[in-house]
Amino acid sequence: LRRFFSEQAIGVGRIALIFFVNWAAILYINVKLGWISVVTIPLILWVSLWFFKRVTKAYEDYQAQEAVLSTTLQENLTGVRVVKAFARQDYEMQKFEKDNWLKYVKGKFLLLMHSLFWPLSDIVLGGQMLFGFVFAAFMTLNGEIRVGDFVAYTGLLVWLIFPIRNLGRVIVQASSGMVSYQRLMDVAKQAREDLDEGKIQPQGPVRGEIEFKNVSFIYSDGTKHVIKDVSFRVEPGQSIALLGSTGSGKTSLVNLLPRFHDFTDGEILLDGADLRDYPRKYLREQIGIVQQEPFLFSRSIRENILYGVGRSVTQDEIESAAKAAAVHDVIAAFPDGYNTVVGEKGVTLSGGQKQRVTIARTILKNPKILILDDSTSAVDTETEAAIRQALDDLMQNRTTFIIAHRIQSVMKADLILVLDKGQVVQHGTHEELVTQIGSMYRRVYDIQTRIDEELEREIMMKDERARMKDEW
Template identity: 40%
Template structure:
């Protein structure tokens, strides 16, 4: 690593660490109490060596020996008890209050990360796998606290211990102590070179841990697919590979530490041996008690010095973890520059000269899209997979931001609406229904709908033809649905999603393959419910079922990001063009049998 790279690395580490320490600020009172506790603990260390001087000298003097003006026989034991109480108070204050700070920081960082998830744009989730994101909230945050508080604990407790011991040694014999201090530059060089390795290896460990979480999450979520397609062996190998990479990187980091610690110990104890030699050689008029006290205090130094040197690994792990956390927290949130709010829109949609490509890609997804929808009309979007249908409807609630062209609702561009206000006017039902591990009632009355009257929920359930299966459940609307509604069938989940949309009572309705998971009988019920809910509402439908498309006021046929045909079902069939070919291939199975 060049000098400029070293300098950049150090600056980056200091900047990240200082930012990390800013999370300690709200907890400055418990933090200050913990520092006081560590100071008390550290100041008790030389006392142990100091009292040995009097003990040894007292033994030499025989039974007449005194300790601090009291008879040695009970004065010395009493002092030991008092010092241990004093040390215990310091240890409690230090450890308890630093833990309070540590757990507070874990909580603050976790909530900051989670709240940040709720503001990030869709593209961020498109570009990052869920396992790595979950790993940040669980694994990385705990690594960070190792740097923010555990490291600080060692720095203060052991650092103050070293200072008090050195102070005592200087007071006893400053010439010998200066010799002992000669090893400090050697320790500094060793710590500096090892720090860089620790940080680099720690980043690799965090990435590997993210891979482990990701594979686990995917396998648990898709366990049905894994089992039905015999993917057990593949998933097992994938997990073993990710776990093995994590193991190897962890072992590499341990190896670095395992070599570093004994090397440092060798340097420290070698210096100690040299000092002992000098003590015995140059004892002069020092009493036996003086020598024992000095050697004891010097012998207490290697442990805190070693722990101070090892703290570098914790700090570098924390800095590497903090880097990934701050990277996410610094991401630009979902753009919301709009200021316009409407109590309720009428539902007129106009799309003018719309072009769109996803950020960081040159591939055009939508090109020259123009159409308008009057309030209460139903528009069906039809086309092959990948033709741009889902992207188009994702631009209306601004899940993605269009940069060229205009999308107007009631004559106002969607970018001018406040995001929450815009989305309040839109009810969305997709093919992939998301349900939370909560009751049916809470899944229907979710988010802004929470607190809706029970009667309204029941009406929505009835209108979505979900009442028949809910009534058969043990707790009715209060039945827990399991993770993502695992205890319900696809059709039942879909009906709950439609009930949620019905309860929202929004003027704009977007149905993305909303009836695809339903059997024919359920679809007939749902179609009746949709016919009811679509009255007086502007509806955009992506559908593959003929029964849904036939009822549309306008059908927009899309191919490769363009609208290639438009008109009613009968008009498009009469044109005998793209729609007619698509219809004959895709919809003939849906046609009514004679």
């Protein structure tokens, strides 16, 4: 694309200027000679445009296949441990070879289109030049033009044909630039989020009163309801838990609060006002999110914890947040402490450690609304207990949404919503839901209770065998 604007676009103007200046000079010598000299120009332009369309399509296919190959290579490098763990090296190598071969075939076809155009255009324009020389020579012999005019014409004809020859090449080469331009425009034309637009411009923090009224949501590229006719009310400081199978709409529901997406039907009220009347930036400053898949930037641990805080923070505050998230001792064990660079996507830390750093980041942000998206899924039981205690303290006087798969994580919630296929099939407290025999909540509770009991029994038996072995 850079070459298109710096060379090819300028080249078109230069070629046009040279062509018309020389053509005007030939017309001045002899009008008939001038028209004879450009008889093949329309053909060359038509052929150039025909090749332009074909080369554009071929280059699009080549670029698309190159993207497929790059994705394959990136996935193999990123997931190299998975590939090795499942002994799939041969499969991945064959897959790469297949994608690479397709790229080679498409690239070969692209070069073939170019190689066909150049000889064809040179033959036609060479014939035009030869025909012009012969025709002018006969006109000289017949006395229609003077010898001096013939000599001048031969020089002008070369400068008339040469720019057209280059113009055809520029048109065909420009197809690559146009494809790249279109790919960039597909990104640039995407609508930008207006972070500051809103009828309400509050100055202080929200209270945290939230109400869903018959809310439904469909993704812009879908036709099926992800959330359908959901209604509930949360008072400031209350906690609400969302329980359901994978794909039931739990994460999609909480993503409506920071307006990552806007609901399609119904109404969501925050402190009595329509959620869409609040600026997105303000909402996201009031909401703290601990995501299911923690993400850390390739920066120091300190910078990751401070990310999004938006105020001056002391080292004591950073360490207090880390202690509350049960990650301070881990950080202190590193040689550089809080200045340790975590690497791309936090590769320096384990999954549980990354998640605890994101929890510390949310604790330091001190939001009025919390969203905990299965935030203890990647930690061990002992760490989970410590984090849960920290979160219990953090949740005081904050409206909290808890997404979890373990009944133990949602038992203390003021309201539990059980979702299935985007709809609320049960709601109430743990004590109310567990008494509903045959319900989804009760089935999940029984299964997890049975697993916990079996695990506890196995641990006790293992300890008993170890004790008897020691006595023996």
